[in-house]
Amino acid sequence: MFSRGARQLERRLRIQPLGTSLARAYAAGESALPQLTKDRYPVQRGDYAELTDNHLSFFKNLLGHRVITDASECEPYNIDWIKSVRGYSRCVLKPKTTEEVSKIVSFCNEHKVAICPQGGNTGLVGGSVPVFDEVVLSLSQMNQVLDINDTSGVLVCEAGCILENLDERLSDHGLMMPLDLGAKGSCHIGGNVSTNAGGLRLLRYGNLQGSVLGLEAVKANGEILDCLSTLKKDNTGFHLKHLFIGSEGSLGIVTKVAIQCPPKPKAVNLAFLGLKSFEDILKVLKKAKHELGEILSSCEMIDERSINVCTEHLKVKNPLPDYPFYMLIETHGSNNAHDEEKLNQFLENVMSDGLVLDGTATNEPSKMKNIWELRERITEGLLYDGYVFKYDISLPIENFYSLVPVMKERLGSDAVRISGYGHLGDGNIHLNISVKDFTQEIYKKIEPFVYEYTSKFRGSVSAEHGIGFRKPKYIHYSKSQESVQLMKELKKLMDPKGILNPYKVLP
Amino acid sequence: MARVLVGVKRVIDYAVKIRVKPDKTGVVTDGVKHSMNPFDEIAVEEAVRLKEKKIASEVIAVSCGPAQSQEVLRTALAMGVDKGIHVEITGAEYDTLQPIHVSKILAKLAEKEKADLVIVGKQAIDDDSNQTAQMTAAYLDWPQATFASKIEKGDKDITVTREVDGGLETIKCKMPAVISADLRLNEPRYATLPNIMKAKKKPITKLTPKDLGVDCAPRIQVVSVEDPPTRQAGVVLPDVDALVGKLKEGGHV
Ligand SMILES: Cc1cc2nc3c(=O)[nH]c(=O)nc-3n(C[C@H](O)[C@H](O)[C@H](O)COP(=O)(O)OP(=O)(O)OC[C@H]3O[C@@H](n4cnc5c(N)ncnc54)[C@H](O)[C@@H]3O)c2cc1C
Ligand SMILES: Cc1cc2nc3c(=O)[nH]c(=O)nc-3n(C[C@H](O)[C@H](O)[C@H](O)COP(=O)(O)OP(=O)(O)OC[C@H]3O[C@@H](n4cnc5c(N)ncnc54)[C@H](O)[C@@H]3O)c2cc1C
Numbered sequence: 001m002f003s004r005g006a007r008q009l010e011r012r013l014r015i016q017p018l019g020t021s022l023a024r025a026y027a028a029g030e031s032a033l034p035q036l037t038k039d040r041y042p043v044q045r046g047d048y049a050e051l052t053d054n055h056l057s058f059f060k061n062l063l064g065h066r067v068i069t070d071a072s073e074c075e076p077y078n079i080d081w082i083k084s085v086r087g088y089s090r091c092v093l094k095p096k097t098t099e100e101v102s103k104i105v106s107f108c109n110e111h112k113v114a115i116c117p118q119g120g121n122t123g124l125v126g127g128s129v130p131v132f133d134e135v136v137l138s139l140s141q142m143n144q145v146l147d148i149n150d151t152s153g154v155l156v157c158e159a160g161c162i163l164e165n166l167d168e169r170l171s172d173h174g175l176m177m178p179l180d181l182g183a184k185g186s187c188h189i190g191g192n193v194s195t196n197a198g199g200l201r202l203l204r205y206g207n208l209q210g211s212v213l214g215l216e217a218v219k220a221n222g223e224i225l226d227c228l229s230t231l232k233k234d235n236t237g238f239h240l241k242h243l244f245i246g247s248e249g250s251l252g253i254v255t256k257v258a259i260q261c262p263p264k265p266k267a268v269n270l271a272f273l274g275l276k277s278f279e280d281i282l283k284v285l286k287k288a289k290h291e292l293g294e295i296l297s298s299c300e301m302i303d304e305r306s307i308n309v310c311t312e313h314l315k316v317k318n319p320l321p322d323y324p325f326y327m328l329i330e331t332h333g334s335n336n337a338h339d340e341e342k343l344n345q346f347l348e349n350v351m352s353d354g355l356v357l358d359g360t361a362t363n364e365p366s367k368m369k370n371i372w373e374l375r376e377r378i379t380e381g382l383l384y385d386g387y388v389f390k391y392d393i394s395l396p397i398e399n400f401y402s403l404v405p406v407m408k409e410r411l412g413s414d415a416v417r418i419s420g421y422g423h424l425g426d427g428n429i430h431l432n433i434s435v436k437d438f439t440q441e442i443y444k445k446i447e448p449f450v451y452e453y454t455s456k457f458r459g460s461v462s463a464e465h466g467i468g469f470r471k472p473k474y475i476h477y478s479k480s481q482e483s484v485q486l487m488k489e490l491k492k493l494m495d496p497k498g499i500l501n502p503y504k505v506l507p
Numbered sequence: 508m509a510r511v512l513v514g515v516k517r518v519i520d521y522a523v524k525i526r527v528k529p530d531k532t533g534v535v536t537d538g539v540k541h542s543m544n545p546f547d548e549i550a551v552e553e554a555v556r557l558k559e560k561k562i563a564s565e566v567i568a569v570s571c572g573p574a575q576s577q578e579v580l581r582t583a584l585a586m587g588v589d590k591g592i593h594v595e596i597t598g599a600e601y602d603t604l605q606p607i608h609v610s611k612i613l614a615k616l617a618e619k620e621k622a623d624l625v626i627v628g629k630q631a632i633d634d635d636s637n638q639t640a641q642m643t644a645a646y647l648d649w650p651q652a653t654f655a656s657k658i659e660k661g662d663k664d665i666t667v668t669r670e671v672d673g674g675l676e677t678i679k680c681k682m683p684a685v686i687s688a689d690l691r692l693n694e695p696r697y698a699t700l701p702n703i704m705k706a707k708k709k710p711i712t713k714l715t716p717k718d719l720g721v722d723c724a725p726r727i728q729v730v731s732v733e734d735p736p737t738r739q740a741g742v743v744l745p746d747v748d749a750l751v752g753k754l755k756e757g758g759h760v
Binding site for chain 1: 698
């Protein structure tokens with residue numbers, strides 16, 4: 001059953017877990033290692049201990065062969081996914097238990113050894129790799145599912161579980177993860193929680209601040225903080241879990257999480273639409289919200305230049321060439337006849353209003369997968385463009401796309417490609433400016449302009465990717481001085497020696 | 508102009524993980540997403556292209572199976588097929604339906620619809636039989652051109668390029684004929700919204716095997732369905748000597 005025929009098709013349609021394709025894209029440009037962060041950026045090494053044999057023997061005693069010190073084996077842990085930054089750590093630690101994490105962190109705290117926590121290393125703001133020689137604390141071996149409760153829908157697992165694997169495990173219980181993103185084959189739930197990752201269905205399932213019911217974290221002094229509640233409601237005292245959701249490893253190491261998981265939808269439908277203008281996209285978005293109502297699960301937009309990234313570099317087939325704008329509208333529901341009727345009515349309406357020029361709709365998993373690739377693999381495809389300036393911005397919906405033409409005007413032929421796509425339904429656009437090579441001149445033409453522009457509209461300079469290493473100096477474009485001050489005080493309180501993910505998040 | 512009959516089978520979508528029923532009588536199909544057999548999609552695409560090139564006058568799709576088979580017929584209609592025929596087969600007869608039954612049905616319908624060409628996928632991705640085209644040709648006593656990767660229509664005949672082991676074979680045969688579609692024949696289109704809407708108004712005729720005088724009584728009994736053995740985890744060895752040692756240990760060298 002399902003042997004030759006299906007295998008042949010797999011090759012043709014390139015069905016593969018994203019993990020493998022990420023690894024491949026990474027290898028594709030291997031020849032060009034990014035410049036060391038310490039050389040490219042004006043940043044001073046903090047007053048942290050240099051790694052000694054004493055430190056190493058402590059780690060080896062604790063973890064055995066789960067300590068990596070070989071320079072070439074350490075390399076992947078030193079370079080971020082988009083190869084924008086590179087550290088030179090010679091020590092990667094792979095604990096298997098919370099107790100091991102606790103012992104590592106308390107030892108580092110005592111000896112003032114800086115730590116860079118790392119999940120799947122798919123973060124896009126340079127937060128997941130060392131800036132200098134920080135010890136990398138990889139959570140990849142903490143990958144056990146501890147409990148799945150079919151009735152309450154609560155998943156309890158370790159931080160190093162890969163998002164896609166969790167989704168597969170949950171699927172056997174009729175449940176799904178409340179978030180989904182292009183990096184699902186590689187990113188960890190711990191990394192997702194630490195970055196408060198958004199993704200493709202935030203519109204429907206909300207953000208992790210709502211779905212994370214509880215977590216366990218290790219504080220900078222090594223203390224284990226058990227906030228691993230599995231209760232939907234728990235108003236006893238301050239909600240400490242929020243200190244760790246989205247703080248990007250700067251306040252503690254997330255070791256376990258409890259997630260509220262929604263039922264896996266029985267009916268999934270996907271429409272892929274071609275449109276002529278951004279104005280029409282806004283009209284279709286509004287109609288989708290009203291007419292699809294509770295079944296709407298995702299509403300994404302892609303401009304022509306972004307989709308070309310997938311068709312040109314990755315040879316993904318676009319069933320609907322060539323429109324200036326595209327929309328992906330997905331529904332999740334429990335009754336396909338009901339959903340299809342609603343979706344068809346909606347599609348007929350937007351077609352007959354002339355808002356949508358052409359489109360296709362399907363509920364076949366294989367076809368939906370192919371269409372989603374056109375959206376999910378843009379980040380991967382952009383790597384082939386050269387150097388990419390990436391911006392992850394929230395703007396009021398009317399101004400959602402305005403930065404793209406503005407930047408085109410500003411940069412002209414300096415850029416190879418200026419493209420915009422993203423989570424339309426959540427007002428979050430990914431602006432990507434591809435250039436042949438990084439130069440200071442282009443850099444200065446783009447920044448801080450992009451941030452000033454965003455700030456002018458009271459947008460966010462980091463909608464979902466976080467601040468990491470690359471954005472601390474821009475945090476004030478979206479946060480008041482008082483807010484940043486309080487963040488600094490919290491950091492001081494929780495990590496007085498500043499060993500957790502230094503040089504990141506706060507200016 | 509030619510009249511073309513295409514076979515479209517409803518199978519479990521290939522992006523879905525297949526699960527064997529605990530009692531080993533088959534695979535789990537309840538609540539599992541199905542779609543058109545991908546090789547049949549290629550057959551439909553080719554037929555529709557023949558129509559667009561004004562070589563075919565009418566394209567008719569046939570699906571044999573339970574009520575839900577009409578969904579794949581709708582997909583075919585949305586891709587550009589003119590009309591659908593649903594041959595309803597359910598229960599035990601459906602569970603043990605074999606290419607021999609389907610080819611008898613297709614042969615009867617080819618005669619009834621006065622088809623000049625029958626195009627089907629080279630195999631279905633669920634049972635992997637690769638027999639339907641061949642048996643249909645036999646029942647009709649028509650020439651067959653299997654594993655087609657290219658079809659060109661001449662005056663009274665067709666030239667078909669076939670994918671054979673290690674290369675291509677080009678053959679010419681008279682019409683009417685039966686063709687089976689291989690992977691590289693074309694890339695099927697996605698149905699566009701206007702066509703999906705139009706497809707809702709296209710006719711689907713419902714028949715039973717009995718109407719066609721075909722007996723679908725089971726000819727086989729499924730004894731057991733099992734998962735393929737799971738691959739044993741490999742080990743990473745430090746050097747060639749260790750590898751040779753292991754091979755000796757296992758008695759391989
Ligand atoms: C009939 C009834 C039904 C209820 N049902 C529910 C229910 O279903 N679910 C539920 O969660 N609760 C329920 N409650 C209790 C609930 O906590 C309160 O009704 C409501 O949330 C408190 O709002 P309030 O403005 O009355 O606050 P108050 O009672 O005035 O204050 C509550 C607390 O908040 C503080 N506080 C109030 N305003 C501020 C402010 N602006 N800034 C800082 N601190 C402030 C106060 O100091 C106090 O500690 C119910 C109460 C009643 C009487
Ligand atoms: C193709 C692609 C698509 C993406 N799409 C989206 C998207 O749609 N939405 C979105 O929000 N993001 C997206 N991202 C970026 C996103 O932030 C990451 O993919 C993901 O959330 C990070 O998880 P990770 O395990 O890879 O974490 P890493 O990259 O390893 O780490 C991210 C940050 O969290 C910290 N960290 C990691 N694990 C822990 C832990 N256990 N405890 C404490 N700190 C930790 C790290 O120090 C770092 O600061 C995308 C990335 C790629 C490559």
